[in-house]
Amino acid sequence: MSTLAVGIAVLFFAVGAIGIVFPIIPGIALIWLGMLVYGFLTGFETLTLAFFLGQAVGVALAFVVDYAANVWGVKRFGGSKAALWGSVIGILFGVLLLGPFGVIVGPFAGALAGELLAGGSPSRAVQVGIGTLIGFLGGTVLKFGIATVMIIWFFTVIL
Numbered sequence: 001m002s003t004l005a006v007g008i009a010v011l012f013f014a015v016g017a018i019g020i021v022f023p024i025i026p027g028i029a030l031i032w033l034g035m036l037v038y039g040f041l042t043g044f045e046t047l048t049l050a051f052f053l054g055q056a057v058g059v060a061l062a063f064v065v066d067y068a069a070n071v072w073g074v075k076r077f078g079g080s081k082a083a084l085w086g087s088v089i090g091i092l093f094g095v096l097l098l099g100p101f102g103v104i105v106g107p108f109a110g111a112l113a114g115e116l117l118a119g120g121s122p123s124r125a126v127q128v129g130i131g132t133l134i135g136f137l138g139g140t141v142l143k144f145g146i147a148t149v150m151i152i153w154f155f156t157v158i159l
Contacts, residue, residue: 005041006158009034013151020143022103024095028062031147035154046158058150065142070107073135079115079128086114087132107132 012034019027032055039047074084087107094106111132115125 002042005038008041009038009154012037013147017144017147020140020147022095022100023066023091028059028143028147028150031150032056032059035150038154038158047154051153051157055150055153058146062143062146065139065146069135069139069142070132071135073131073133073138074111074128075131076135077127077131078124079111079131080118080120082114082118083111083120083125083128083132084114086110086112086117087136090132091136103136104133107136 012030015025016027016030016034019025019030021027032052035047035055036052039052070087071084074080074087087110090106090108090110090113091103092106094102094104094109096102098105108129112125112129115128116122120128
């Protein structure tokens with residue numbers, strides 16, 4: 001086990017964890033990439049193809065959770081497709097325009113605007129915006145769980 005390789009992997013894990021909260025950074029994918037870089041630096045002594053395929057399943061699951069949580073939040077609170085698209089666009093532009101605060105404001109404002117554009121009442125639009133936030137926060141918690149399992153599995157294999 002190379003201390004330098006572990007340090008580089010941990011750096012990828014840390015940036016990946018930040019990316020789970022800030023969707024502009026591909027969080028879970030960076031965690032997987034950190035494991036891949038570790039593998040290259042150590043000649044894949046302990047990490048097998050089966051390990052990487054299992055970790056890729058974790059990455060795919062995180063993407064599904066991300067999408068499903070957003071859809072659930074909008075649908076659960078009665079939102080339209082326009083509200084769903086608004087929340088997705090709001091996440092991206094919110095982070096770009098408002099930084100960390102945009103993670104909260106962006107999806108809410110996007111879903112609110114989308115629902116209003118689709119003809120929803122202002123009170124319905126606010127409900128859908130809140131649903132988007134609940135879905136986003138729930139998805140973030142689930143993605144942290146997936147990332148934790150991935151990282152624990154990594155350290156279990158290399159130590």
